[in-house]
Amino acid sequence: MAATIRDVARLAGVSASTVSRALSLPGMVNGATRARVAAAVEQLGYEPNRAARGLITGRTGTIGLVVPDLANPFFASVTKGVQERARRHDVAVFVADTDEDPAAEAGLVRALAKQVDGVVLCSPRASDEELTAIAQDTTVVLVNRAAAGIPGVTYDNEGGMRQAVAHLVALGHHRIAWVGGPSTSWSTKHRGLGLRNAVEELHAKLAPVGNFAPTYEGGMAAADQVIATGATAVVAYNDLVAIGLLARLHARGLSVPADLSVVGVDDIAMSSMARPALTTVRLPKQEAGRIAVELLLAMLDDPESPAGTHGELHGELHGELIVRDSTGPAPHNQKGAPA
Amino acid sequence: MAATIRDVARLAGVSASTVSRALSLPGMVNGATRARVAAAVEQLGYEPNRAARGLITGRTGTIGLVVPDLANPFFASVTKGVQERARRHDVAVFVADTDEDPAAEAGLVRALAKQVDGVVLCSPRASDEELTAIAQDTTVVLVNRAAAGIPGVTYDNEGGMRQAVAHLVALGHHRIAWVGGPSTSWSTKHRGLGLRNAVEELHAKLAPVGNFAPTYEGGMAAADQVIATGATAVVAYNDLVAIGLLARLHARGLSVPADLSVVGVDDIAMSSMARPALTTVRLPKQEAGRIAVELLLAMLDDPESPAGTHGELHGELHGELIVRDSTGPAPHNQKGAPA
DNA sequence: ATGAAAGCGCTAACAT
């Protein structure tokens, strides 16, 4: 059996409470005593029982993480970041995968919530109302989604899109197609907005081709519509979509970037392996996970935690344009080019 | 505050012990009483406090999962399988990522072990001795690795390799190169063995080109040596390596499958997106995770659990050959072909 | 079939 606090107390010749204090409030105990306790702890290999501690403190030392799909490299990276930072704080993390099922999401979060101190919700598919309701009785931090009054970490989608457009315009592109992700997606909305602004500022034209699944298949499905717009460049919702685009464009006999330049978002590992390698806006994925943990822990430590108090807690991360082979100069005789 | 067992007891007009029994040993309590308790539970939305229960039963209702790298699609899939099955049993899972650091592995497992009922170790990099030591004081199940006396689930590497070779031989290939993974990898060893046997049975020749990192870069590094063997087909350690191979072969001006056929292992999502799409041996990844959970839970439920007793507990999963565009008929004037 | 009592390992008043 594992040693208990009483074993340590006996060995150190003190009471259990002193051991408890020596461990959690070292300042309150005499240096010599503290040393004796430390020695006893060491000798016995004592580790406090978390369940017992949790029973009385009401804290479990555990946080939850909910992601739509672990098999999606973007979410896998965020998860790595969460892991790493949580471990540093000696906090364990329960990971739950909703399998992209929006209906299962809320239930899962609520079930998780009972077993943890707080929850990191990554790219939740739920409505703002549902999120607010959940945040009522649970400490929640959002990743890749903003919702009024709930702390979180998001990406500067506008800035990222501006970089992409600036790059394309510098290459001589004037007509840029945009393949959006799911219409319910928060980032689709903001990327679209950013694109619209950037294109206007830089005197180019935007040709949105609608909403598609945020997957390889989505990209395949969008490709022909992209071609039909007559654009010489296309920005895709994310890298997966961009790679699907690449595949279908190739099948249609178009060459990238000679005929059409392609830009993705995320910079997943696959993007540098694509042919041609994909120009993309790199999002700091692990960093988002790390910040989310810090935010959550800060909320937990702050005694004043009535829902909403932490609304101002918010991190914003910036994307970085990574230029690879899928973007190049605009073709000379492009449709829609100035005469 | 959440309702406690006493609240339920009061509302149902029984004692706390009766509520406890009604919940965990329904057979021991009168039907009518049971119904009253159930009603009270329902009305109060009561959920037993796991920490309190764990304190007395010694079980946490939590298992641990250790993987080398969550960003690797193979491990992400296994993790999904573990998740899904654990949830079905109302068991939570702590996920830990060692970041491919073999040195961190053992420590992580031991730290995890104190907080969970058992641990699923996926593709551990540790030595057999270390694993045995860990299994001494923790309930452990291995995935993708066999070690004496420790239950686990593995893949039938030999069978998978035989399918790949049969496919290639049928296409007229006689000389097959083999790009192995890390020399310490259990699957490298068994895939190599399977290949050797299959090639002998089918009267072909094997040309091993050594050990490489199980990554895209590893495949790039191996490609030129593969070409030098004069083989008309190559089997790669896994899909990532095969895709790296594809990239470097393309750069060298070789065409796949016209000049060289390429086969991978795993069937990660990326494989069907590669150009040409990759022929591969599909491994049931999520299934491995599911079985591991069942194994672990079975061990936990079985009172007789002295280490080693469960050594015979073992699942073996079979791969399935998925033929795509990266394999084709052997070139006519191949080197090493019969005259 | 049910209740009363004890206690899991720990922390947090309350004493001293």
Add this chain to the structure above:
DNA sequence: ATGTTAGCGCTTTCAT
């Protein structure tokens, strides 16, 4: 600065 006491929410003897 340290010890004593009580009790977190639950399960489990032991009675009845």
